Amino acid sequence: MIKVTNLVKTFGDFTAVNNVSFEVRRGEIFAFLGPNGAGKTTTIKMLTTLLKPSSGRIELDGLDPAVKQNEARQRFGIVFQDPSLDSELTAYENMDVHAVLYHVPRKVRAERIEFLLNTFELWPRRKDLVKTFSGGMRRRLEIARGFLHTPKILFLDEPTLGLDPQSRNQLWTEVKNLNQSEGVTVFLTTHYMDEADRIAEQIAIIDHGRIVAQGSSRKLKEETGTDSLENAFLALTGSSLRDEKASSADQLRQMARMWSNKRQ
Amino acid sequence: MTAIYILWLRELKRYFRSRAQIVASLGQPVLYLLALGFGLEPVFRKAGNGSYMQFVAPGVIGMTVLFSSVFSGIGLLWDRQFGFLKETLVAPVPRIRIMTGKALGGATVAILQGLLVVAACLLVGFRPRSLAAIPIALLFMALIATVFASLGIAIGSKLENMQGFQLIMNFLVMPIFFLSGALFPLTNLPKALAAITRLDPLSYGIDGLRAALTGVSQFGVATDLAVLCGVAIVLMALGSYFFSKIQL
Numbered sequence: 001m002i003k004v005t006n007l008v009k010t011f012g013d014f015t016a017v018n019n020v021s022f023e024v025r026r027g028e029i030f031a032f033l034g035p036n037g038a039g040k041t042t043t044i045k046m047l048t049t050l051l052k053p054s055s056g057r058i059e060l061d062g063l064d065p066a067v068k069q070n071e072a073r074q075r076f077g078i079v080f081q082d083p084s085l086d087s088e089l090t091a092y093e094n095m096d097v098h099a100v101l102y103h104v105p106r107k108v109r110a111e112r113i114e115f116l117l118n119t120f121e122l123w124p125r126r127k128d129l130v131k132t133f134s135g136g137m138r139r140r141l142e143i144a145r146g147f148l149h150t151p152k153i154l155f156l157d158e159p160t161l162g163l164d165p166q167s168r169n170q171l172w173t174e175v176k177n178l179n180q181s182e183g184v185t186v187f188l189t190t191h192y193m194d195e196a197d198r199i200a201e202q203i204a205i206i207d208h209g210r211i212v213a214q215g216s217s218r219k220l221k222e223e224t225g226t227d228s229l230e231n232a233f234l235a236l237t238g239s240s241l242r243d244e245k246a247s248s249a250d251q252l253r254q255m256a257r258m259w260s261n262k263r264q
Numbered sequence: 265m266t267a268i269y270i271l272w273l274r275e276l277k278r279y280f281r282s283r284a285q286i287v288a289s290l291g292q293p294v295l296y297l298l299a300l301g302f303g304l305e306p307v308f309r310k311a312g313n314g315s316y317m318q319f320v321a322p323g324v325i326g327m328t329v330l331f332s333s334v335f336s337g338i339g340l341l342w343d344r345q346f347g348f349l350k351e352t353l354v355a356p357v358p359r360i361r362i363m364t365g366k367a368l369g370g371a372t373v374a375i376l377q378g379l380l381v382v383a384a385c386l387l388v389g390f391r392p393r394s395l396a397a398i399p400i401a402l403l404f405m406a407l408i409a410t411v412f413a414s415l416g417i418a419i420g421s422k423l424e425n426m427q428g429f430q431l432i433m434n435f436l437v438m439p440i441f442f443l444s445g446a447l448f449p450l451t452n453l454p455k456a457l458a459a460i461t462r463l464d465p466l467s468y469g470i471d472g473l474r475a476a477l478t479g480v481s482q483f484g485v486a487t488d489l490a491v492l493c494g495v496a497i498v499l500m501a502l503g504s505y506f507f508s509k510i511q512l
Contacts, residue, residue, distance in 0.1 A: 048354050050512045073356035086348035088278040094348075100270045101355035129281075145351075248425040252345050255426065 001026045001153060001185040002047065007056035009042050016042040018209035020056070024202070026152075029179055029186040031200035033193070033233060035242045039209040040189045041081060044157050047187070048078050061152055074102065076153040077146030081161070082253065083138060087131035091122055091141050094130060095148060102149035116144040119174055136167035143171065147178055156188040160195065168192070172199050193230040203229075207237045267357045268365040274348075275336070275369025279376065286380070293328045293381045297321065297388055300447065313449065319480075321390040322473040323446030325401075326408055329378040330466055333409040334437055336370030337416015337503070341423040344510060359508040367417055367503065371409035378405045392477040400476035400485075407492040408469035414499035421506035439464075446470050450482050465495045 002024040009017040017039040024030040034040050045051035047058060049065045049072060058065055065072035085094050095113045104112060117123040120140040130138060139159060146154050156175070160168040176199060179186050190196055196203060197217050204214045213220055213236050217229050224235040279286070301317040301324075308316035343349035352362045382401075392398070419432055443457075444466035453461065461467050472488035475481035481488070 045512055050354060052511065070356040070358065073354055076354075078354055080350055082346050082350070084346075084348055084351040086274065086278070088281055089274065093274075093277070097270050097274060098351065098355075100266050101352060101357055103356065249345055251425055252342070256346050 001028070001061055002030075002187065003057075003059040004043075004047070005057040007043070007046065007058065008054045009039075009046060009051065010054045015209050017046070017053075020206065020209070020211050022204050022211060022214060024153075024185060024187060027179070027183045027185055028202055029176070029188070029200050031196040031203045032187065032189045032206065033196055033203060034189075034206035035237055037242050038206045038237075040206060041157060043206070044078075044155055044187075044189065048076060048155055049073060074149070075151055076155060077149065077151035078155040079139075079142045079146050079157065079159050081157040082249075082256075083142070085130045085138055085142060085145075088129060090127050090129055091117065091133070092126040094141065095145055098145050098148050104149050112148060112150075116147055119178070120144040121170075136163050136171075139163060139167070140171060140174075143175065147182070147184070150182060151184060153185045153187060156186065156190075158189055158191065160190060160192060168195065175199070193228070193233055197229040205233060205236050212236050267355075267361045268368065271352070271362060271365025272369040272372065275366065275373055279373045286377070289328075289332065289377060290380060290384065292331075293324045294384055296324050296327070297381075297385060301388065317388070317390055318478055319449070319474075320447060321385040322401075322477050323444075323470055325378050325381050325385065325405070326444070326466060326470040326473050327441055327446055328381045329374045329405050329408045329469075330412050330441060331437070332377045333370055333374035333411075333413040334416040334419075336373060337367070337413050337418070338420045338423070338429060338432065340366075340417060340420030340507075341426070341429065344420075344512065350512065353510060353512070359510075360504050363417060363504050363507040367410070367413045367500070370413040370416070371406065374409040374413065375402070375405050378409075393479045397476045401473055404469055404472040404476060404488070404492070407472070407489075407496060408466065410496045411465055411469070411492060411499055414496065414503040417503040418499060418506045421503070421510050440466050443467070444470050445482070465492065468492050 004023070005021050007017055007020045008015065020043065032040055032043065042051065046053045047060065047065065049069050052066060060072050061075050063072045063075070086097070089097070092113065095117065096109070099109045099113065114123065117126055120143065122137065122141055122144065125133070125137070130141065133141065143156070143159060160171060163171070172195060175186060178184060188200070201216065203217055203220060205212050205220070213223065220232045221227065221229065224232040226232045226235055297320070301320050305316045308319065313319065340349060344353065355362070423429060423432070443461050443464045445461055446466070450458065450461050450467065468483060468488040468491040471482050472485055472492065475485050475488065
């Protein structure tokens, strides 16, 4: 479903993604793990047409997203690391706009929105403005929205960041259910190793832009002689801290946090 | 087409839902109108130029449309990182339609905001020459809105951080306003200043508005229309080019 060959992305003389290759099979849940600044988000951006690769090949359901942009976009859904809901619209309106942009036929639109809002337990709040929602509810809404146009692939970039264990648990349960009932391929990144261990069938670990290990959670543990995915992760990527330079996105993120705290 | 419509509708919904913001954004134009309108009235009259209120009202209307439309575009900077825009950038819709929906929405909001200021002008004693002037004034407001919504989108697609926003504000948007003849007549100016005011697209917008509403014009309505249409086409092309090149 996803096939990446020798993918490279450089920014000036910095190589963010260095010769990465992997394959995700149809219907699989694939976890892409790595420390901060390892190249996870850059890879997702290239997979989702938001960034052009410097070199290498990407195939999404057989399509090159750089060439067949709109066809590729129709086939995936994405939940970004940063919020991308319109907080001045209601939950239902957010879903509706998405349905229009993704050409969901009018006939199935209402039904599909109701089904997904019910699945993620947001139906009773459908008429409320998103700005009144908690972090967990927003996340659920974004994921529900990602499923709306029945994509073949769903990208989840750190979807559980900042959520409590209850929300995280419920969220993964629903994602897993939909993965099974609709056969969606799920490509996720997370910093919570327990989540990846529980939900992902295949795992790739990336560090300094290179893939350092790939396989099932059991295989990674066996290879490193460790008893948990977290320890396997640390054995593979070392325990040194990653002090990245703050990008302009990080600066904006900080401002966003400042403002949202003020409002609460 | 439905994509353009839904994005346009979204801008309008957001506008009507933020009543506090509507009122707040009326503050600046009303202040200009009251403080300058009444404050400079005696000097202006003494200089033999007639009523300053009559002169400045079209300027303040143009200013409102300028700020409102340019901000809607520059808002891209924020919107593409933390907002809904990112969602539209991965949607299976050609970017040009996304940008058109957004620009039309921003321009419509700017015109609505301009109409509120027209009402405020009428309240404080501004009198347009006739009611027939309103459609022509509306046309010029629409042109100003289109030009600057496109400019805003071109800038917003390129900006990297909030510091850039301040720079654009102080070195582009404010000069566009102050050098447009919104506040003072463009006659008998020092040569350098006169040249600069002729390079400012807003000069022609304000001149057109003033011609429509009060019958006084510097360049002539035909020139105003031609220049604004030309600039609008160039900036729309530029805006959609930069917008289509946005990478995150």
